[in-house]
Amino acid sequence: MDNNLGLWAVPLAVIGGAIRVSTPILFVSLGETLTERSGRINLGLEGTLVLGAMTGYATAVMTASPWAGVLVAALAGALFGLVHGLICSMPRVNDIAIGIAMMLLGTGLAFYFGKPFIQPAAPDLPAIPLGGWSSLPQVQAALNINVLFVIGIIAALALAWALRATRPGLILRVVGDSTDAARALGLNPALIRTAATALGGAFAGVGGAYLSLYYPGSWNEGISSGQGLMAVALVIFARWSPVNCLWAALLFGGAGALGPALQSVGVTQGYYLFYAAPYVLTLGVLIATSSPSRALSGAPGELSITK
Amino acid sequence: MAVADNNIMQGAGGRLALLRRAEPVAIPVLALVAGLGVFGLFLLTQGRSPLAFMAYVWQGGFGSAFSWQNTLSRAAPLLMAALCVALPARLGLVVIGGEGAIVLGGVAAGALALPLAAAPGAAAVPLMALAAMVTGGLWIGAAGALRHYRGVNETISSLLLSYIAIALMNHLVEGPLRDPASLNKPSTAPLAEALHIGDLPGMTVHWGLAFGILACLLSWVLVEWTTWGFAARIAGGNVRAAQVQGLPVGRLMVGFSALGGAFAGLAGYFEVAAVHGSANASLAAGYGYTGILIAFLARHNALAIIPVAILLAGFDASSGLVQRRMDLPDATMQVLQGIVFMAILMSDAAYGRLPFLKAKG
Numbered sequence: 001m002d003n004n005l006g007l008w009a010v011p012l013a014v015i016g017g018a019i020r021v022s023t024p025i026l027f028v029s030l031g032e033t034l035t036e037r038s039g040r041i042n043l044g045l046e047g048t049l050v051l052g053a054m055t056g057y058a059t060a061v062m063t064a065s066p067w068a069g070v071l072v073a074a075l076a077g078a079l080f081g082l083v084h085g086l087i088c089s090m091p092r093v094n095d096i097a098i099g100i101a102m103m104l105l106g107t108g109l110a111f112y113f114g115k116p117f118i119q120p121a122a123p124d125l126p127a128i129p130l131g132g133w134s135s136l137p138q139v140q141a142a143l144n145i146n147v148l149f150v151i152g153i154i155a156a157l158a159l160a161w162a163l164r165a166t167r168p169g170l171i172l173r174v175v176g177d178s179t180d181a182a183r184a185l186g187l188n189p190a191l192i193r194t195a196a197t198a199l200g201g202a203f204a205g206v207g208g209a210y211l212s213l214y215y216p217g218s219w220n221e222g223i224s225s226g227q228g229l230m231a232v233a234l235v236i237f238a239r240w241s242p243v244n245c246l247w248a249a250l251l252f253g254g255a256g257a258l259g260p261a262l263q264s265v266g267v268t269q270g271y272y273l274f275y276a277a278p279y280v281l282t283l284g285v286l287i288a289t290s291s292p293s294r295a296l297s298g299a300p301g302e303l304s305i306t307k
Numbered sequence: 308m309a310v311a312d313n314n315i316m317q318g319a320g321g322r323l324a325l326l327r328r329a330e331p332v333a334i335p336v337l338a339l340v341a342g343l344g345v346f347g348l349f350l351l352t353q354g355r356s357p358l359a360f361m362a363y364v365w366q367g368g369f370g371s372a373f374s375w376q377n378t379l380s381r382a383a384p385l386l387m388a389a390l391c392v393a394l395p396a397r398l399g400l401v402v403i404g405g406e407g408a409i410v411l412g413g414v415a416a417g418a419l420a421l422p423l424a425a426a427p428g429a430a431a432v433p434l435m436a437l438a439a440m441v442t443g444g445l446w447i448g449a450a451g452a453l454r455h456y457r458g459v460n461e462t463i464s465s466l467l468l469s470y471i472a473i474a475l476m477n478h479l480v481e482g483p484l485r486d487p488a489s490l491n492k493p494s495t496a497p498l499a500e501a502l503h504i505g506d507l508p509g510m511t512v513h514w515g516l517a518f519g520i521l522a523c524l525l526s527w528v529l530v531e532w533t534t535w536g537f538a539a540r541i542a543g544g545n546v547r548a549a550q551v552q553g554l555p556v557g558r559l560m561v562g563f564s565a566l567g568g569a570f571a572g573l574a575g576y577f578e579v580a581a582v583h584g585s586a587n588a589s590l591a592a593g594y595g596y597t598g599i600l601i602a603f604l605a606r607h608n609a610l611a612i613i614p615v616a617i618l619l620a621g622f623d624a625s626s627g628l629v630q631r632r633m634d635l636p637d638a639t640m641q642v643l644q645g646i647v648f649m650a651i652l653m654s655d656a657a658y659g660r661l662p663f664l665k666a667k668g
Contacts, residue, residue: 043462090656096401096462097652100599105645111638226470233463272481276474283467292458305460
């Protein structure tokens with residue numbers, strides 16, 4: 001069979017890229033959905049993503065187990081989320097500003113401790129070759145699906161169900177919609193928000209581990225370049241729904257894959273402009289879905305960013 | 308009992324007023340010291356001496372005429388980058404995309420290097436600075452406009468705009484604006500000799516410092532002594548109240564954001580005209596991010612930005628020396644900035660609560 005797909009290689013590479021690139025965005029946006037549903041915003045997840053990438057990679061190098069890396073990245077993310085949650089529980093402390101500081105601190109710590117791990121190679125996370133039926137290497141590559149992507153889809157569905165139908169989900173929604181109503185029910189809003197922020201951080205940490213352990217699959221200082229922040233913005237686009245987070249992450253993963261896909265078929269003009277595509281798309285989506293006058297549909301009532 | 312308390316309060320009125328004025332200075336200073344303390348503990352866990360660290364920072368940032376000039380040269384862009392955060396903050400906006408305005412301001416100035424090569428410096432220099440300011444102003448002004456007219460959160464939009472700006476710079480510098488002579492480091496055409504900005508008289512610090520300080524003074528006058536500044540502060544306190552009063556909240560938001568962006572653009576201009584001699588990727592040096600920290604440390608007060616920027620510039624200037632002598636990674640300064648930033652933000656919870664800042668009663 002002819003292996004030269006011509007221009008068809010571009011959509012195929014974009015689909016493959018969407019699946020590969022979307023996983024970290026999916027995990028961060030799921031974590032941020034949880035946090036924002038509790039009425040708090042964590043802009044620091046960009047830092048958590050980088051920290052998760054570093055701790056996951058370092059652990060995988062030292063233990064030779066990528067799954068140990070994922071676990072440690074989740075723990076590091078949870079710890080970072082916990083710190084964010086506790087600080088934001090203090091009076092008059094601005095959660096958006098704390099997020100910026102956590103972003104700075106998280107990337108700083110990751111670069112500081114990650115310096116010795118730029119050289120050694122860590123074992124990769126396993127992938128499922130769903131494209132094995134095809135003889136075309138491009139199709140095989142596009143459908144080489146990582147286990148974490150599958151876990152992310154399951155997590156999105158599970159979170160959607162949990163928020164809709166379980167008692168903890170209901171508690172989270174009440175706290176996010178009205179602090180007063182939550183207090184009237186005898187709930188402790190600060191405690192629940194802190195727990196939701198820690199859990200959200202754990203998700204972002206796993207997203208980071210995917211970056212360093214699968215795609216691009218190495219640890220270096222340019223590993224995230226704003227993906228964590230885009231994911232935070234995407235939660236608004238996804239209307240705080242975990243299932244929508246999945247579609248949004250795929251869309252943005254595809255946008256991120258467009259530049260490299262075009263470059264692979266020889267379109268090198270404006271490479272950097274294509275590189276900006278996900279940021280432009282995120283901004284465009286924010287502009288299109290925001291409104292100056294009314295609260296966004298589905299927005300948690302206590303969320304500062306939509307007020 | 309209540310009457311007695313009241314009497315003491317009145318008796319201590321002068322002292323109380325003094326304490327009220329001391330609090331906004333004392334709390335950030337204490338937070339800075341606390342942050343440095345936590346960073347010192349971090350260094351101890353790394354087997355490094357915090358005292359040696361501070362000694363090298365002093366030596367590298369403030370210990371000699373040479374290090375002072377290094378510090379002041381770095382303070383120039385930081386002053387203007389901090390204004391990009393502090394001015395919109397008066398309206399309650401958290402703008403963190405100053406890096407993008409610096410970068411595009413620098414590119415706008417660099418783009419004029421060829422068309423203005425033959426023009427007299429007296430006309431070309433202000434034109435280049437103006438182009439940089441307009442570009443930076445439009446960039447951050449857009450974030451302010453999106454916030455007011457579309458309800459888009461300015462923190463996220465300004466940071467996305469900053470990533471877009473850096474991609475745009477890379478595109479322009481590697482493509483349409485690239486000087487064919489710049490081989491391994493793509494740059495715009497080098498500025499003609501007449502377009503270079505020299506040093507302040509008697510120093511080896513470029514004119515950007517003077518303009519940075521002037522920008523801070525002008526911003527302070529604008530915020531504290533003009534009706535626009537007054538209106539902005541009202542809108543920053545309560546948008547609804549400002550709208551009810553008929554204040555042009557939208558125009559204030561766009562205007563203050565654009566002015567902040569214009570100053571950041573000017574910082575980019577000086578980086579091109581006084582430091583690099585052309586626009587290239589070194590424009591994205593992280594000044595925009597340090598500016599965020601400076602503005603928060605200064606509590607968004609334009610006058611306070613001047614000493615704080617010089618302090619942080621000193622940390623920046625000494626970082627090479629500290630890394631070499633103590634064998635620390637280059638991210639050490641970022642860890643320090645992160646910890647100090649956290650301490651400053653946490654200190655917001657301390658206002659009105661510090662026992663020794665209260666009148667005894």
